Amino acid sequence: MISGVSVPAAAMTELLTAVVGGAATARITAGERGRSLEMADGVRFLFDRNGHYLNDVNGWQLRMGLRTSSPATRATRSSAIKRVLGWYDERGLRWQDCLELAHMNRLWLSFRSAESPLVSKATWNQWMDHWFAFVLYAKQTGLVDDIGFNRSDVIERGRSARPVRALSAGEFKTFVQAADSSRMRAGCAACLGTGMRVSELAALRLSDIPDPQSPSNIGRAYLPATIMGKGRKVRTIYWPSTAIKWIQWYVNGERRLAVETLRQRISKQEITASQTFLTVGSGGSLIEQSTSPLWLAENGEPLSQKRWGKDFAKVSDRCGKNGPQCSPHNLRHSYAIATLSLLINAMLKKEMVDRHLGREEGRVYFMEPIREVKERLGHASIDTTMIYLDHIAEHRALLSMAVSELQATYFDA
Structure with a gap:
């Protein structure tokens, strides 16, 4: 005490x-x-x-x-x-x-x-x-x-309501549909798909996004990649292929326009190339490297971490008081709860199969998923990851999935 x-x-x-x-x-x-x-x-x-x-x-x-x-x-x-x-x-x-x-x-x-x-x-x-x-x-x-x-x-505002913890699939779709840019939609996909922190999201470079056309990645649903996390610790995350597609749409659309705007600003001498991530190539052309920042503002400058918070707040306002309220960390929380729940569910199925086959391998169906999620989130202590266990039963979508699974396993067999 x-x-x-x-x-x-x-x-x-x-x-x-x-x-x-x-x-x-x-x-x-x-x-x-x-x-x-x-x-x-x-x-x-x-x-x-x-x-x-x-x-x-x-x-x-x-x-x-x-x-x-x-x-x-x-x-x-x-x-x-x-x-x-x-x-x-x-x-x-x-x-x-x-x-x-x-x-x-x-x-x-x-x-x-x-x-x-x-x-x-x-x-x-x-x-x-x-x-x-x-x-x-x-x-x-x-x-x-x-x-x-x-x-x-x-901070609680208005009536004393419970803070947002995790978004259901329907709430996530509603929030993404309210976004007015492909950059915002790609950012949502990155946070929910990998569980990364907003500081890690803001620091992403072009080279941090795995290439789905690489021979080692073809046919894979999740593409591994390493990022620099909290405390400058390197960890492996797994990109869902859908999240990669959303980021590619942003890179080939809005981001390309932002880079062109940056080049025009340099040609008009509003700024110099040395003040940007662009380098001067042969013939005076302005080239960007693979280490260029992934997220760009409309004027071509790197997007700040604070801007992500403001953009999420704007979309939340657009959803209205009764709609989903979301921040980048809410999506990290959603990733943790959904992943932990599904991993535990998979381990429970494995336990049932092992018992049916007469194999007793010990009750590891809680600790193994927790350790896996701990590594994916980059937690220093497993005690932090354990907190998500308190929220699993409160996630309505996952509770519905559990009830459906129970019915299919025990009543419809």
């Missing part, structure tokens, strides 16, 4: 210097941790269940505390961080490994479940404001490599 104590204002500057300078004591004894101190300033310094002083979190609190004049705001910030960190600490998880939207969905279920909410929507939003501010600081200072959610993903 995360615990905390507070100190008066006079000691804040001294503590900030000590903590940031690395001179803080690594471990606080039980007696020191339990000592009752004056809470004049509202800053609650946090310790883990073993009494270790949380340097990163407390250092951030001290920085923020020096900028905040209101003791009430300091107290609210400390309380919010304590509750979120406490939730992870109770489950034996490190906050550095808990920055996926799946973790936030599970956290939301613990505190804001419609059946028995423990906190109000206003309190939840207050927590998320402070928590997102901290993890953003952690990313900016290099404490973590990436954050798997945006503030808008975790």
